[in-house]
Amino acid sequence: MSTNNTSMKKHMGLKASTRLSNTAIYIILVIISVIWLIPFVCIVLQSFRVESTWKVGYVIPQQWGLDNYVKLFQTNFPRWYANTFIIALVVAAVQTVIVLCMSYTLSRFRFKLRKPLMQFMLVLGMFPGILGMIILYRVLADLNLVGANSLPGLILVYVASSGMGYYVSKGFFDTLPKSLDEAARVDGATRAQVLTKIILPLSKPIVIYTILTGFMGPWGDFVFARYVSQLKPLGMNAAVGLQSWLATDTMTHDYYTMFCAGGVVVALPVALLFMCLQRYYVEGVTGGAVKG
Amino acid sequence: MASVKLTNVEKVYDNKVVAVHDFNLDIKDKEFIVFVGPSGCGKSTTLRMIAGLEEISSGTVEIDGEVVNDLQPKDRDIAMVFQNYALYPHMTVYDNIAFSLRLKKVPEDQIYEKVTWAAEILGITDYLLRKPRALSGGQRQRVAIGRAMVRNSKVFLMDEPLSNLDAKLRNQMRAEIILLRQRLDTTFIYVTHDQTEAMTLGDRIVIMKDGYIMQVGSPTEVFERPANLFVAEFIGAPKMNTFKAELVKEGAGYFVKAFGAKLPVNGPNGELLAKNGVGSREVTLGARPEHIVLADAKAENTIETKLIVSEMMGSEVHLHVRTTDGTDLIVRVPTIQLSPAQRANLQSGATLYITFEDKVMYFFDPESQENLLFH
Numbered sequence: 001m002s003t004n005n006t007s008m009k010k011h012m013g014l015k016a017s018t019r020l021s022n023t024a025i026y027i028i029l030v031i032i033s034v035i036w037l038i039p040f041v042c043i044v045l046q047s048f049r050v051e052s053t054w055k056v057g058y059v060i061p062q063q064w065g066l067d068n069y070v071k072l073f074q075t076n077f078p079r080w081y082a083n084t085f086i087i088a089l090v091v092a093a094v095q096t097v098i099v100l101c102m103s104y105t106l107s108r109f110r111f112k113l114r115k116p117l118m119q120f121m122l123v124l125g126m127f128p129g130i131l132g133m134i135i136l137y138r139v140l141a142d143l144n145l146v147g148a149n150s151l152p153g154l155i156l157v158y159v160a161s162s163g164m165g166y167y168v169s170k171g172f173f174d175t176l177p178k179s180l181d182e183a184a185r186v187d188g189a190t191r192a193q194v195l196t197k198i199i200l201p202l203s204k205p206i207v208i209y210t211i212l213t214g215f216m217g218p219w220g221d222f223v224f225a226r227y228v229s230q231l232k233p234l235g236m237n238a239a240v241g242l243q244s245w246l247a248t249d250t251m252t253h254d255y256y257t258m259f260c261a262g263g264v265v266v267a268l269p270v271a272l273l274f275m276c277l278q279r280y281y282v283e284g285v286t287g288g289a290v291k292g
Numbered sequence: 293m294a295s296v297k298l299t300n301v302e303k304v305y306d307n308k309v310v311a312v313h314d315f316n317l318d319i320k321d322k323e324f325i326v327f328v329g330p331s332g333c334g335k336s337t338t339l340r341m342i343a344g345l346e347e348i349s350s351g352t353v354e355i356d357g358e359v360v361n362d363l364q365p366k367d368r369d370i371a372m373v374f375q376n377y378a379l380y381p382h383m384t385v386y387d388n389i390a391f392s393l394r395l396k397k398v399p400e401d402q403i404y405e406k407v408t409w410a411a412e413i414l415g416i417t418d419y420l421l422r423k424p425r426a427l428s429g430g431q432r433q434r435v436a437i438g439r440a441m442v443r444n445s446k447v448f449l450m451d452e453p454l455s456n457l458d459a460k461l462r463n464q465m466r467a468e469i470i471l472l473r474q475r476l477d478t479t480f481i482y483v484t485h486d487q488t489e490a491m492t493l494g495d496r497i498v499i500m501k502d503g504y505i506m507q508v509g510s511p512t513e514v515f516e517r518p519a520n521l522f523v524a525e526f527i528g529a530p531k532m533n534t535f536k537a538e539l540v541k542e543g544a545g546y547f548v549k550a551f552g553a554k555l556p557v558n559g560p561n562g563e564l565l566a567k568n569g570v571g572s573r574e575v576t577l578g579a580r581p582e583h584i585v586l587a588d589a590k591a592e593n594t595i596e597t598k599l600i601v602s603e604m605m606g607s608e609v610h611l612h613v614r615t616t617d618g619t620d621l622i623v624r625v626p627t628i629q630l631s632p633a634q635r636a637n638l639q640s641g642a643t644l645y646i647t648f649e650d651k652v653m654y655f656f657d658p659e660s661q662e663n664l665l666f667h
Contacts, residue, residue: 177376177378179374179376179378180378180380182343182345182365182372182374182378183372183374183378183379183380183439184380184391185344185345185364185365185366186343186344186345186365186366186370186371186372187366187391187392187395187439187443188366188392188395188396189366189391189395190364190366193395197391198380201382202381202382
């Protein structure tokens with residue numbers, strides 16, 4: 001009886017301490033998320049403000065409405081939005097294919113220059129991309145892919161370096177047992193079929209991660225997009241376009257709340273994407289592959 | 293349903309390590325060949341070269357008379373079972389088994405027929421819709437075998453398929469592989485490090501060490517006529533006792549001096565030694581534990597030993613004994629042959645007199661380690 005009691009006490013102690021540490025963790029997390037969310041909440045609130053269009057000293061609108069959103073779509077914004085969307089979509093698609101093929105190759109094939117190639121890319125990756133901006137602009141200008149024509153130019157530049165982003169997916173492929181590849185190859189699969197039928201289905205989280213990063217890069221790009229577009233309205237993406245509204249104080253006066261509405265519209269698809277796809281980040285899929 | 297021929301096959305890795313040396317072997321149609329040897333002996337590498345998963349550095353591999361060196365695994369028409377099962381974790385058991393057939397674009401109704409046929413033989417029909425992670429080790433291995441069965445391929449390769457199973461399951465699966473072989477009636481190449489598996493499964497056994505073939509032969513051959521000391525010690529459990537001894541030629545006959553005893557060499561062994569022209573010399577003498585017998589009393593042909601440990605295995609007793617000069621030997625005695633008095637005597641420290649059955653002594657050259665009887 002007495003041993004029963006002690007073990008029960010110990011058990012209760014364990015439960016209580018778990019609960020305590022959980023509470024502490026939640027409190028910290030809540031504080032962090034509040035701090036993190038403040039700017040977003042501010043922007044969303046501003047976008048619904050209709051009593052004035054300029055910056056004001058308060059956060060909560062006195063009059064709520066969708067005026068900013070309605071007006072937003074009467075400007076060049078839809079064009080910028082479409083530009084951004086097309087660029088991001090094409091880049092995400094092409095980049096994902098390149099990155100996954102690259103990672104699979106570096107993970108599974110053994111060829112002479114494999115190591116030197118990886119080292120070369122590692123070193124190359126250490127140079128900030130911004131260094132190449134001027135020369136890239138010259139090249140794009142010669143190809144007539146700047147200004148109003150900047151869309152294909154931007155896609156070209158974003159996609160060009162995607163092979164170097166293989167680290168995460170190669171790391172993941174490396175953890176998949178090689179015997180799966182071998183079994184599939186003996187079963188009659190080509191290397192490409194091994195990738196599409198075995199490796200990729202087992203790498204859903206990484207595939208989705210690759211698509212998301214491929215999409216996010218061009219979606220949020222500002223510096224390069226602005227440089228290449230030269231502020232020609234047809235060639236701008238959403239970020240560059242929205243920022244152009246805040247170029248002078250007078251413009252800021254007229255466009256500030258619309259700028260906020262634009263920000264919300266830009267953030268929406270990415271937020272939705274993340275909400276839909278986040279479960280793949282946590283899904284463990286390799287269980288049962290080999291003895292374990 | 294095909295012969296496999298390896299001619300001068302070598303495997304040299306990029307770091308110049310030679311894994312397989314000059315491997316020559318003719319595997320007949322429908323033969324069950326076992327590659328056996330300690331880890332690192334090159335047996336798996338050889339199998340993987342036949343499968344096409346490992347490049348062949350030199351030499352040729354032929355399947356059914358066709359050189360396959362440059363063919364991809366998928367074009368070699370082989371089936372393979374891996375040690376770690378290598379089941380596709382995102383597919384159900386059914387899809388795992390059907391995978392190769394789907395790649396070949398076999399109609400779904402035929403796939404269904406084949407998969408259910410294999411599942412029935414292997415007793416996994418109830419698990420067809422489960423994912424591999426929901427199966428036990430034995431069930432997973434059955435799925436892996438099923439996946440290979442439906443292929444109808446020319447050669448069936450198995451790379452240590454039972455090594456990950458527990459002892460009881462391993463015995464059961466071993467028996468099932470024998471049945472499977474009868475049913476499939478195709479060429480099998482089986483890799484294992486377990487000599488029991490090799491002895492029970494193989495028509496012929498290829499014993500390897502450090503990338504070299506030590507001996508190729510039927511289980512009886514390698515057991516009764518080991519070509520060298522390595523084979524003699526590797527095949528048989530507990531392993532053969534080996535020790536230094538002196539072979540003396542006396543007239544037409546021979547005797548052995550070991551541990552102060554004089555052991556006559558009679559019968560076929562003496563004749564073989566004479567035929568091979570072996571004179572008086574140092575030898576490494578081999579005697580299997582089951583070929584050592586207990587003597588009732590000290591005699592000219594007995595060796596005096598002290599009993600260290602006695603292991604009662606049920607039908608037999610394993611006696612670990614030490615000779616007067618400190619050599620450890622193992623003696624295996626059927627329990628039924630022990631008199632009550634002998635049984636009572638099997639206490640640690642007891643003095644036992646042992647002798648060898650001369651027909652089954654082995655004589656090895658201490659230098660080359662070759663078997664002097666069959667050399």
